[in-house]
Amino acid sequence: MADEAKDNHLQQPLEHTELSERKQSSLHHSLLGPSLQKAGQDAVDQSKVAEIIYQASLGSKFFKHEEKRDEQLTKKVEAILARKQYLESIDLSSELRRIDERISHLVRERDLSQFIVHVDCDAFYASVEELDRPELKNVPMAVGKGVLTTCNYKAREFGCRSGMAGHIAQKLCPQLISLPLNFGKYSKKAEEIREIMAKYDPRYEAASVDEAYLNITPYCKAHDLDPATVVSRLRAEILEKTKISVSAGIGPNATIAKISSNKNKPNGQFIVPNNHEAVMDFMADLPVRKVNGVGRVFERELVSVGINTCKDIYPMRGMLHDLFGEKVTNFLIYCYLGIGRTEIRPVDEYERKSVGTERTFADLWGSNRLRERMKLTAEDLEKDLEELNLSFRTLVLKVKLHTYGVYSRQRALHRPIHIAQDIYQYALPLLASLETEFKDKGGLKIRLMGLRGTALIERNKKVQGFFGKWVGEAGSREGTKRKQLDAEGWEVWPQEEFEQMDDHQNQTSKPVARIQEDGQEDERAKDITFEILSQGISSTENLHDLSQQKGKKEKEPGGQLQEHEQEQWRCPICNHSMAPDDRIFNEHIDWCLSREAIRDVVKESSSSNIQEAVTSPPPKRLKMMEKKKPTGATSGLFPLFKQKQR
DNA sequence: GCGGATCAC
DNA sequence: TATGGTGATCCGC
Numbered sequence: 001m002a003d004e005a006k007d008n009h010l011q012q013p014l015e016h017t018e019l020s021e022r023k024q025s026s027l028h029h030s031l032l033g034p035s036l037q038k039a040g041q042d043a044v045d046q047s048k049v050a051e052i053i054y055q056a057s058l059g060s061k062f063f064k065h066e067e068k069r070d071e072q073l074t075k076k077v078e079a080i081l082a083r084k085q086y087l088e089s090i091d092l093s094s095e096l097r098r099i100d101e102r103i104s105h106l107v108r109e110r111d112l113s114q115f116i117v118h119v120d121c122d123a124f125y126a127s128v129e130e131l132d133r134p135e136l137k138n139v140p141m142a143v144g145k146g147v148l149t150t151c152n153y154k155a156r157e158f159g160c161r162s163g164m165a166g167h168i169a170q171k172l173c174p175q176l177i178s179l180p181l182n183f184g185k186y187s188k189k190a191e192e193i194r195e196i197m198a199k200y201d202p203r204y205e206a207a208s209v210d211e212a213y214l215n216i217t218p219y220c221k222a223h224d225l226d227p228a229t230v231v232s233r234l235r236a237e238i239l240e241k242t243k244i245s246v247s248a249g250i251g252p253n254a255t256i257a258k259i260s261s262n263k264n265k266p267n268g269q270f271i272v273p274n275n276h277e278a279v280m281d282f283m284a285d286l287p288v289r290k291v292n293g294v295g296r297v298f299e300r301e302l303v304s305v306g307i308n309t310c311k312d313i314y315p316m317r318g319m320l321h322d323l324f325g326e327k328v329t330n331f332l333i334y335c336y337l338g339i340g341r342t343e344i345r346p347v348d349e350y351e352r353k354s355v356g357t358e359r360t361f362a363d364l365w366g367s368n369r370l371r372e373r374m375k376l377t378a379e380d381l382e383k384d385l386e387e388l389n390l391s392f393r394t395l396v397l398k399v400k401l402h403t404y405g406v407y408s409r410q411r412a413l414h415r416p417i418h419i420a421q422d423i424y425q426y427a428l429p430l431l432a433s434l435e436t437e438f439k440d441k442g443g444l445k446i447r448l449m450g451l452r453g454t455a456l457i458e459r460n461k462k463v464q465g466f467f468g469k470w471v472g473e474a475g476s477r478e479g480t481k482r483k484q485l486d487a488e489g490w491e492v493w494p495q496e497e498f499e500q501m502d503d504h505q506n507q508t509s510k511p512v513a514r515i516q517e518d519g520q521e522d523e524r525a526k527d528i529t530f531e532i533l534s535q536g537i538s539s540t541e542n543l544h545d546l547s548q549q550k551g552k553k554e555k556e557p558g559g560q561l562q563e564h565e566q567e568q569w570r571c572p573i574c575n576h577s578m579a580p581d582d583r584i585f586n587e588h589i590d591w592c593l594s595r596e597a598i599r600d601v602v603k604e605s606s607s608s609n610i611q612e613a614v615t616s617p618p619p620k621r622l623k624m625m626e627k628k629k630p631t632g633a634t635s636g637l638f639p640l641f642k643q644k645q646r
Numbered sequence: 647g648c649g650g651a652t653c654a655c
Numbered sequence: 656t657a658t659g660g661t662g663a664t665c666c667g668c
Contacts, residue, residue, distance in 0.1 A: 033658090062658050147659045149655095162655085165658035208655050295653050327665070358660060394647085404658090410648060450660085 027070050028054050030296065031063070033163050049159035049172065056171050065404035073297060077304045083323055084305050092318035099317045099333070106337055111252070112274045114342045115227040117214040118249045118257035119197065119234070121190075122266035124210035126152040127244055128189050129179055142169060142178045146360075149181060153266065186210075192242045200234050205344045213254050215344040228271050235269065252279065255340025259290050272338075279338040284311040291335050310335050355388060356396070357381050358450025363402045365445040367435065374431055375424050377451045382420035385453065389460060391416035392453025395423065397430040400448035401438075409433055416457040427451060 028050040057063040121127065125143040130136050130152065140155035142148045148169055151160045158173035169176055190209045197204045201214035216230050223230070231248045238246050249260025251272040256279065263270035272282045287309055289299045305323065307313055313320075313336040320329040334340065357380040364373060374397075385391065395417075396410040409430040417423060438444040 057658085060657065144659080146657090149659085163659085167657055211655080293653070297652060325666085352662085353664095354662065356661065360659065396648095406650080408649060412647065448659090452662085 026074070026300070027067060030066055030070055031057055033161060044157065044159050046159075052159070052172055053168055056168050061403055062165075073300060077301060080301055080323055081304055084319060087319040087322055095321060096318040099321075099329075103317075103333060103337065106333065106339060107276065110276070110337070110339055111342050112276070112279075113217070114215055114252060115217045115220055115274070116251060116254050116257045116342060116344060117201075117216055117227070117231055117234075118207075118254065118261040119212050119214065119238075120247050120249075120261045120265070121193070121210035122245045122247055123150050123152050124190075124244070125150045125181070125186055126155075128186055129182075131189075131243055132185075136177065140173050140176045142166075142176055144181055145178060148178070151176075189242065189244065193238055193244060193246070196238050196241060197234070200230065201344070203344065203346055206347050213257065213344045215342075228269070231269050231271075235267075239267075251282075253338075253340030253342050254344065255292060255334075256282065256338055258292055258340075259286065262290075283336065283338040284309065286310045288313075288335060293331060294335075307332075310338075352388070352390075352456060354396075354452050354454040355381070355384050355390060355392070355456065356398075356450055356452025357384060358398060358448055358452075360400070360448045363445055363447055364449075365443055370431060370435075370444065370446070370449075371428070373449055374427055374451070375420070377449055378420040378423035378427060381423055381451045381453065382418060385418040389458065390453070391418040391457045391459050393417075393455035393457060394453065395426050395430070396450075396452040396454065397427050397434070398448070398450040398452065399434060399444070399446045402445045402447050404447070407434060410454075412455070418453075418459065423451060423453075 031053050032046070032050050033053075057066075126141060129141070129143060137152070138154065140152065140158055140160065142151035142155050142160060144150070144166075146166050148160060148162055148164045148166060150162045151169070155169070155173060155176055158176070160169045160173055160176060166178060169178070186209055194204070194206065194212065197212055197214060200216055200219050203215070205213040207213060216227055219225075220227055220230055227250050231250055235246055235248055238244060245267040247261050247265040247267060248269040249257040249263065249271075250269065251257045251260055252274040256272050260270040260272055272278055288294050288302050288307060291310070294302070301324075302308075305316060307316055313332050317333070317336075320332055324332070357377060359377065359380075361373070364370065393416050394410060394412045396408055398406065398408040400406050411426065411430060413426055417426065435444045
């Protein structure tokens, strides 16, 4: 949650001591997690908390992974420092002129005419729970099992924070009461709050369940009130009507409003006046970590080159471009000047870019179980796509190994999909490729699997035919029912290839899709298809085993495959057998997927609009707002905390 | 376009 | 016993 978002620096400054001590110190810092130092933490001895977390984490796989990441980051930081040392020895005056010109331009052009407000509910989930059970107000309480989603201020006194592992929190605070999440309850409460905010700015921007941006400039003018008074009334009205206390920040742009809303939390507000000097003063002593977009990693890089607060950016301006690149330099200059976006707009004017689902579970391995899990994941994704009425054209499979390393494999499809069976089917080769890669690294043993669709397409979108006639619904559920098979469409495939494929299907008695005589494939047939694909597990199992043998073979000179000609790989899509060769196999998969793709397009279209169906332009999109923040400025882009209760 | 990494919440 | 889920963006290739 936003009100507890950022790290604290350890209270002890980093001494220049042994390397190992430095390393340990940065790891302590890293293990503190992504949220600290917000309200409620003042009385906490952070170094003591860090030590407890460190001790409790020691030896765990999670810890080992953090250690590895920390070492990587240390190397990166060393490279940056070396580069900095070099840059200090050369003439930067030309870059300085360039950037100073840019700075004065930005100052000239800056917009200080708007009053932007960031409203942030205090410990929102915990507060909502306390409304139902007031007795919890006086005891340390957290929401969320496994990992704390948020906790009340009593719990924060013990060092508990959002994002913290549940068992660590229990160690810090044995009497901690933790409640399960109840998203329905929080959304309902959030809606009450939004109704009130809408009165102050009907175009408010919900940044998450518990956060929103408002532009109260028109309201102030209309009622002849100053912004601080307006926000006081807004907060009072929210508290009175919803019994939820909120904090707010007011400033000339979203970035400053956001940072300000944390200044007097909980139940307070802070205003930065709309003039250049006030903004510069406000930013000057602000730790860079407080700025949206600067996370743990970037903070460490910045601190390593001597940038702790935003004013430290200025003396470094001449080498920022060389050290961090164009985007980051622009971002840092914005930080230094306190520039941010002033345009606030409703969330539904933003375009969704992806939809996905993922789940953590007990360590899982074995082709069979992995595929079972993937089928469930595909079904989850189908449900989400159904609610959103979307299809997608790029599929991403993500896994987290039991050792916490994350890997993903994606593929652009030749047609939009949204049905679980299709998702599963197209995900199979992605999974197979990961299994192959990890075969000689101890196998694919994972603790998380996820599927995500990108390149989204709205379903139920009419596709226009040659003569402006509406001819059907592209990608809709109805459309995928494959009502009609157009004979013309099949011509794109050389006849012999189909005969060949049919041969294999006959051999194995496992046709991937049973097309009936009249060209129809009903729902029952699709279910059969899905079952067959699940059975495909066994065929991919073969692939699994064979790839291991192939791995050995590749080391042999002249790696011909004749000795093991009896061993074949099977396509997880059509069950076609082929020589155990990477290139052949991959080419076949490509072919197989595109064959599916075009066949489906053909079937979904009437004969008159095959061309359009294949080359149909993407549906109209809402224009994306020009982003003022160059890095990671996703705040507000995708607000409605769409976590699902399962 | 793909894969890894970072970030917000 | 044992550290989340959803979504976005950027970089390097």
